[in-house]
Amino acid sequence: MRESRYIYPYSNTIICIEESKLLKQFQYDIVHDAPDIWTALAELNKMNYFHTYENADVDNYSTILDGLMKDTFTLMKEIVPDRRLWRMFALYYDIHNMKLVAKERHSGRRHDRLAMSYGSYSLPTIRSAAVRESDDILENAALTAGFFEALRAEEMYDIDFILDRTYFRALSQLVEQLGCPGIARFVLEKTDLYNVSVFFQAMAAGNPKWYFPKAFSDQGSYTLREWQAYIGGDMSGLRDFPLWRKYSLIWEAAESRRQLSEELDVLIDNYLISKTKACKLMAFGIEPICAYFFNKSMEITNIRILLAGKKSGYSAFEIKRRMRIPYEL
Numbered sequence: 147m148r149e150s151r152y153i154y155p156y157s158n159t160i161i162c163i164e165e166s167k168l169l170k171q172f173q174y175d176i177v178h179d180a181p182d183i184w185t186a187l188a189e190l191n192k193m194n195y196f197h198t199y200e201n202a203d204v205d206n207y208s209t210i211l212d213g214l215m216k217d218t219f220t221l222m223k224e225i226v227p228d229r230r231l232w233r234m235f236a237l238y239y240d241i242h243n244m245k246l247v248a249k250e251r252h253s254g255r256r257h258d259r260l261a262m263s264y265g266s267y268s269l270p271t272i273r274s275a276a277v278r279e280s281d282d283i284l285e286n287a288a289l290t291a292g293f294f295e296a297l298r299a300e301e302m303y304d305i306d307f308i309l310d311r312t313y314f315r316a317l318s319q320l321v322e323q324l325g326c327p328g329i330a331r332f333v334l335e336k337t338d339l340y341n342v343s344v345f346f347q348a349m350a351a352g353n354p355k356w357y358f359p360k361a362f363s364d365q366g367s368y369t370l371r372e373w374q375a376y377i378g379g380d381m382s383g384l385r386d387f388p389l390w391r392k393y394s395l396i397w398e399a400a401e402s403r404r405q406l407s408e409e410l411d412v413l414i415d416n417y418l419i420s421k422t423k424a425c426k427l428m429a430f431g432i433e434p435i436c437a438y439f440f441n442k443s444m445e446i447t448n449i450r451i452l453l454a455g456k457k458s459g460y461s462a463f464e465i466k467r468r469m470r471i472p473y474e475l
Contacts, residue, residue, distance in 0.1 A: 152430060152431045152432070153430040153431070154227045154430065154431075154432075154435070155430075156225065157225045157226065157227050157435055158429065158430045158431070158434065158435070160221075160225050161225075161434055161435050161438045162429075164221070164438060164442075165426070165434075165438050165473075168438075168441060168442065168445055168472070168473055168474075169193075169195070169445055169448075169472060170472060170474055171472050171474065173193060174448070174452075174469070174472060176189050177189050177190060177452060178452070178462050178465065178466060179462065180456065182456060183204055183453060183456035183457045184203075184204065186452065186453060186456045187201075187202050187203060187204070187207060187453070190202060190449070195449070196210050196211075196214060197214070197217070198210055198213070204457065207453055208450075211446060211449060211450060214446060215264060215443070215446055216263065216264065218439065218442050218443065218446070219232075219235070219236070219264045222235060222439050225435075226435060227432070227435075228324060228432070230320050230323055230324050231324070231432065231435065231436060231439075232266070233266055233320055234317060234320050234321065234324075234436075235264075235439055235440075235443070236264060236265045236266040237265075237266070237313060237316055237317055237320070238313065239262045239263075239264040239265035240265035240266055240267055240272075240289070241309050241310070241312065241313045242261075242262050242265070243261050243262060243265055243267070243269055243272050244272055244289070244293050244296065244309055244312075245296070245305055245306060245309050246260055246261055246269070247269070247272045247273055247276055248276070248293070248296040248297050248299070248305045248309070249302060249305055250273075251276060251297055252299070252302045252305065253302065267284060271283065271284075272284075272293075275290070275293065276293065276294075276297055279291075279294045286316060288312065288315045288316040288319055289312060289316050291312075292308060292309060292311065292312025292315065292316070293309070293312070295308050295312075296308040296309050296312070304360070307360040307361050310340075310361065310363070311361075311362075311363055311364070314337050314340065314363040314365040314366075315363075315364075315365055317333060317337075317365075318333065318337070318365040321333045324432070326432045326433065328431075328432075328433045329432060329433065329436055332418070332421060332422070332436075334365075334366065334367060335418070335421065336418060337363050337365045337366040337367075338366045338367050338368075338389060338393075339393065339396075339414045339417070339418070340363055340366075341362055341363055341366050341368075341373065342389075342393065342410075342414070343410055343411065343414065344357075344358060344361040344362055344363075345358065345373070345376075345377070346406075346407060346410055347361065348361070348377065350407065353377060358370075358373070358374070358377050359374075367389060368389055376390075393417070395417070396413050396414065396417050399413055399416070400413060409467060409468075412467070412468060412469070412470060415444065415470045416470055416471045418440075419440075419441060419444060419470060419471050419473060420471070422436075422437040422440055422441060422473065423437075423473065423474075423475055425437035425438075426473075426474075426475055437473070441473035444470050444473070445472075445473070447470065448469050448470055451465065451468045451469060452465055452469065455468070
């Protein structure tokens with residue numbers, strides 16, 4: 147029996163209710179089969195997907211989706227039993243906004259229109275944090291150190307590398323403080339798969355010696371030195387790499403090497419979603435709370451992709467290739 151301290155009656159009850167509202171595969175299929183964006187939006191409105199009094203249309207659906215994401219983060223902040231759970235999800239957007247501020251410093255141009263409002267720091271706060279490192283306005287040593295490393299970067303493209311590494315370092319620290327083994331395992335897999343993605347990006351770039359070390363996260367299961375034994379060599383040698391064998395299901399899901407290269411992010415997200423499905427069988431605990439919010443954000447991403455594809459006139463087949471699987475057993 148699980149310890150009572152891992153039971154959160156209010157939070158877990160709310161999550162059970164909200165989880166039942168996530169889109170099922172048959173609902174995705176209905177929207178997929180819509181011949182155009184107007185019909186797709188009409189189907190989503192009929193499902194009350196947007197939970198608004200006004201219907202979504204071609205002109206306002208993006209704004210309504212932004213509102214839906216804000217509502218998701220507001221709910222998260224209100225119900226999570228530990229504030230660090232919210233910080234874990236907000237961290238991705240904090241890093242995005244930190245990249246904008248570092249690039250503002252580098253280019254001398256403001257990027258307010260590109261900022262995202264789901265983070266735990268406002269854009270003005272991040273700009274203030276860029277003034278003096280010793281102030282530690284972000285009140286997080288890992289974020290402050292990574293931010294100032296990015297601010298001192300000589301080349302603008304290095305900012306992304308530095309702050310991506312910072313993201314995984316800060317995320318790993320939050321997870322360690324949280325003390326939930328299930329979440330820790332998930333984040334470790336997420337980090338390992340990020341490094342897998344970096345490996346493929348390095349291959350696509352012709353394996354320049356500098357690329358993989360710059361982009362690599364040191365928070366995964368294997369060190370940079372262990373990874374580098376396989377960089378630039380014959381891919382057949384990867385069969386000896388335990389990490390490669392562990393994720394063989396991902397490679398096998400791809401119909402061709404081209405699909406693996408073009409849709410790796412989708413295949414990785416599908417793998418991570420499949421790992422969260424065990425949480426649907428948990429009535430209590432932190433894991434089902436995290437699983438819901440992870441999959442809700444994936445669902446909103448799916449709807450953005452679907453509607454953008456319909457708006458651009460892509461075929462249902464092309465759109466489906468970019469869609470993530472639903473969170474259902």
